[in-house]
Amino acid sequence: MEEKQFQEAVFKTIFERRSVRRYLEKIPEREKIIKILEAGIWAPSGHNNQPWRFVIIWSEEIKRKLSEFVKYSKELIKNAPLLIGVFLDKNTMYDKIKDHQSAGACIQNMLLSAYALGLGTCWIGEILKNEDKVKDILGLSQDEYEMCALIAIGYPDDKSKRAGRYSLEHFIIKEL
Numbered sequence: 001m002e003e004k005q006f007q008e009a010v011f012k013t014i015f016e017r018r019s020v021r022r023y024l025e026k027i028p029e030r031e032k033i034i035k036i037l038e039a040g041i042w043a044p045s046g047h048n049n050q051p052w053r054f055v056i057i058w059s060e061e062i063k064r065k066l067s068e069f070v071k072y073s074k075e076l077i078k079n080a081p082l083l084i085g086v087f088l089d090k091n092t093m094y095d096k097i098k099d100h101q102s103a104g105a106c107i108q109n110m111l112l113s114a115y116a117l118g119l120g121t122c123w124i125g126e127i128l129k130n131e132d133k134v135k136d137i138l139g140l141s142q143d144e145y146e147m148c149a150l151i152a153i154g155y156p157d158d159k160s161k162r163a164g165r166y167s168l169e170h171f172i173i174k175e176l
Helices: 003-016 030-041 060-067 074-079 096-116 126-138
Strands: 052-057 082-089 120-124 145-154
Touching: 003 096, 030 052, 030 082, 030 096, 052 060, 052 096, 060 074, 060 126, 074 120, 074 145, 082 096, 096 120, 096 145, 126 145
Parallel strands: none
Antiparallel strands: 052 082, 082 145, 120 145
């Protein structure tokens, strides 16, 4: 691929990816999920500590149980073909803020790579308020892991338009 084509593909992916909340019944192939996780682990992390850990959730029963811990995303969680829980391993963390920033970069890599593979995603943060209950359902240690997100993944069945953005000028405080 030419450099210019590569650059265009990267920007196209960034600008076109959006949150998807409705999915086809088709289950994503495990190979695609592994590729998405591999993209996630290539995110930057302080001291290259790579603190992220994942729980892949295929189980309908577990999805149903997790859906009880949210108000606004119940149907999304229940109906998503697949969920990925993103956690930080507290034993590898060295700075809470930096490690959470790294987790955000990891998640963004996952969202972009899923889009590139023809999948839709939705980053669910509402469930974090029930982190302890989520870890109980998933059989994770309360002391070893810190939850960062739950990601819904599937083949999109959502024709709604992507939310717009303010102009760039809105975000620039000053230029020195």
